[in-house]
Amino acid sequence: MTRSVAAVEACVEQTLRRVGKRVRLGTPLGIGKANHLVNEFYRRAATDPSIELSIHTALSLGRPHASSELERRFVEPLADRLFRGYPELAWVKPRREGRLPDNIRVREFYFQPGSLMGSPRAQRNHVSSNYTHVVRDLLDQDINVIAQLVAADRSNGNGEAGLRYSLGSNPDLTVDIVPHLERRRKGGEEIAILGQVNSEMPFMYGDAVVEPSFFDGVVDDPAIDFPLFGAPNVPVSTADYMIALHVGTLIRDGGTLQIGIGSMGDAITRVLQLRHLENETFRQVVADTGIEERYGDLVSAIGGLAPFEEGLYASSEMLVDGFLELRRSGVLRRRVYDSVPLQRCLNEGLIGEAVSLEALDALVDEGVIEAELTEADVAFLERYGLLRSGTHLIDGKLVFIGGRSTPADLGNDVTRQFLRDHGLGDRLLGGHFAHACFFLGPRDFYQALRSMDPAERSGISMTGISFVNELYGREELKRLQRRHARFVNSGIIATLGGAMASDGLEDGRVVSGVGGQYNFVAMAHELDDGRSILMLTATDERDGSLTSNIRSTYGHVTIPRHLRDIVVTEYGIADIRGRSDEDVVTALLEIADSRFQDELLAEAKEARRVPASYEIPEHARHNRPDRLEDLLAPCRDRGLFQDFPFGTDLTEEELVLKDALTALKRLAGERTVPIPGLSELRGALRVPEEATPYLRRMELENPSGLNERLLQRAVVVGLTSVGAI
Structure with a gap:
């Protein structure tokens, strides 16, 4: 039974009495942290060395900090405006400055990219783990406290009987780990599952909805509500848009999409909108940039240039604001269902979203239901909206609300006419246009989720990483739902062998973390028609030095070369799945920046990875930024490809x-x-x-x-x- 606790301090005190002074605290990635609760655990440990506190989390977000006086003058007013009211996590600043107390450890499996490169302690306490393995690793560390920010729904009445909670932004790991913790509790271990209600947290559906009994204690105090951390939009560069134009041609109508946050994600979103809403313009841009001429065969085989007639479905660990943009634009509208036979019939075109008597006949022909309907058949048809809500099977008859009835025999002409006139639903029910596990984005993204009609918001099924990031468990259903999957992620360094470094550098420092990238790359190889698309800019300019992001070799790998698939830079597409090593090298040389091609080619020849006679084709010898600017200049003159396609918080x-x-x-x-x-x-x-x-x-x-x-x-x-x- 949940204990509603008025004060944060009282909740933490009760928890310490329950679990003792060895606290293994798990709190979600990103905005799902119960800031006041976790900060109070930190305060108690910082003032009481006898408490041994380990915090296990990821993506500890904090206000940006300046490294110079000019940066301070720029950053501080901006941060005050964007993050006003946000309670900083107590460990962020001490960890950055190397001042964490000896009895407190913070372990993260994913960093805010680049934010902790200069923090030796944070680097030493990074946990490199696939997202799907994090629950296992947390259990190995004997997690005994979970503290999560939640949303509350009291629309069903006052008191606990009418109360529901939602894990909101972060069911990702919580829904997977809590059943394990409950089994440990039954085995005699002391466990505490804590929630902190925040009215700013959108009430999300799917597996995120939990009963009050899910928690051991919930702090519900409107006085400590705070604005969720809003990640400002970042500018989209010419390179981002060129990458997105290539990627946008590889997305198959009627397929599945996974993308991430950031400038490349925004660019892909805008390009897919252009393809759908301004298709003539999209086709012209694809032609003018040479994409269609150079990659037309690949586009025809796995992608497309036409608008999205059937639409896309999102299966993505992260629900990004771009998905809402695609939903508004009519791109994200393919719904999936949690029934294998129903999903199979949809995939094969035997039935559609609109309900008809012919759809019921198709289900009979496929052996999904019987012509003489059983109780299970009626429940199935009502659940998915093929029969009107409230339909029951009584003494061999279909009985509807109001008492009207007809024989439960789809071969009966009277029944068929009755169903056409009175008994069928309008459209299938219970479908989802997105499955996701966590979300993070700008402030207006959260507002958009909060203001959505609940029926529309319920089309987003928030669930656990074990469902989205792997095929194990309900594999047949997942394969049916994730048809023509395109898993689109970004990297840092690609090698000429097709390997990709996405989370760290060869000197051992961690930039971010593996997250779910490996999961999606591997899954793309397992799905019959899935493809992994890894994106990176061809060069990087840092500290006044320009370097190539395509290297002969590199001393760190996130995605090994045997999982190579599609690599995209601003200069083109390398389709390298199943290709010979020589073909892989030459394909990647063709999408490298031309300022580095000669050096890369010489290294490849020296290593005998290509014949001594090989030369990079002329069409790939003009890969320079100024050429891309010239290609997009006419588009920008017409208002396309702006720096902030979805707005910005900056003046x-x-x-x-x-x-x-x-x-x-x-x-x-x-x-x-x-x-x-x-x-x-x-x-x-x-x-x-x-x-x-x-x-x-x-x-x-x-x-x-x-x-x-x-x-x-x-x-x-x-x-x-x-x-x-």
Whole structure:
């Protein structure tokens, strides 16, 4: 029975009395953390060295922090506006600064990408694990407390009898691990499952819905409600859009889609909208960029250029805001059902979403139901909306609400006419256009979920990682649902052998984590018509140095070369599944940046991976960023392929300043922002008037003292370098 606890402190105190001072605390990835509860556990351990606290989680989100005075002036006002009211996780800053108490450990299987590269303690406590193996690993660590942010639904009346909870953004691991913990509880272990209600958390359906008895304690105090952490949209680059244009041709109508968060995900979403809503424009862009000419055979074989007549279904560990955009656009509309025979009939075109007597006949022909309906048949037909709600089988007759009845024999002409006139449903019920396990996104994404009609929101089935990220368990159903699956993920470094590094660097540092990428790549190989698409930009510019993201070899691998499939850069598609090593090398050379092709080719020849006579084809010898800019320029003149296709939380001044500060770092060739010398200052005695709004935002309009004047001039240098003034 759930104990509703008024105060966070009381809930934690009761839990400590229950489980003792050896606390193994699990709290979800991303926004599903019960911030007040986990922070109180941290506070208790920080003030009481006798408490041994291990926090097991992933993606501990925090406000951005600045590494220089100019960055501070830019970041702090922005963070105050975007994250006002968000309670920081107690361990984020101490861990970053190396000040975690000795009795507290924080173990994460996924980092906010790049955020902890400079934290030795965080790196040492990273747990490298496939998403589908995290529950096993948590159980091995003897997790005894779960603390999760939840949504509450009291629409069915007051009191516990009318109360339901939803695991909201994060049923991902909770629904999988709690049954194991309950078995341990029955074996005598002390376990505590805790919830913290937050009115900002959308009430999500599917396996996320749980009864009050699911929890041992729930803190439900509106005074501590807080805004969910909103991840701002990031700008979409030309390279992102070019990658997305290639990917957009590989998505099969009537298929399944998995994508991630970030600029590439936004670019894919916008391209798929273009394909569906402005198909003539989409086809023209695909032709003008040479994609159709170069990859037409592959597109015809596994993808398409036409609008989405049947639509797509999303099966993705992460529900990204792009899926809602695709839903609004009419792209994400293929529904799947949790019945093998029903899904098979849908896949084979024997029935459709609209209910008809012919659909019932098809189900009889396929042996799904009997012509003389049984009680199980009637329950099946009513559950999925083929018969009207409230239909019962009584003494061989179908009895409907209101008392009207007819023989339960589909071969009876009277019954058939009655069903046509009165007994059939309108459309199939219980289908889902998306299965997902967690979500994270910008603030308006959460608002959109909260404001959705519950019937529409229930089309998103939030469930456990064990369902979405693997085929094991209900495999026949999953194979039917996930037809023509395209699992689209991103990488950091690809090798000429077809391997991909996506989570870390060859020096051993972890950038993010494996997450579910390996799961989806492996699943694509197991599905008869599935494909894995791994995307990466061809180059990376860092600290003033440009490097190729396609290498001959690399000392770290996330996806091994024997799982190679499709690799996409802004310069093209390498279809390398089942290809010889030589073919793989040449395909990847053709989508590398031309500034690095000669070096890569020489290394491949030296290693005898290609014949000494091989030369990269002429059509692939012009892979340069300026050519891509020229290709997309006419599109941008028509309003296509904007930096923020779905809006941004940044002001116009902040967008310009962001580019200016980035340019300063690039000019300096180092991570710190450069300050102009005195000779440069003498040449810039007057600050241009058009710089005023930017300097005002940076609180440098009227500088005080030499240091602020130097900072002011640095901003002017940056603004000038990006053409803002």
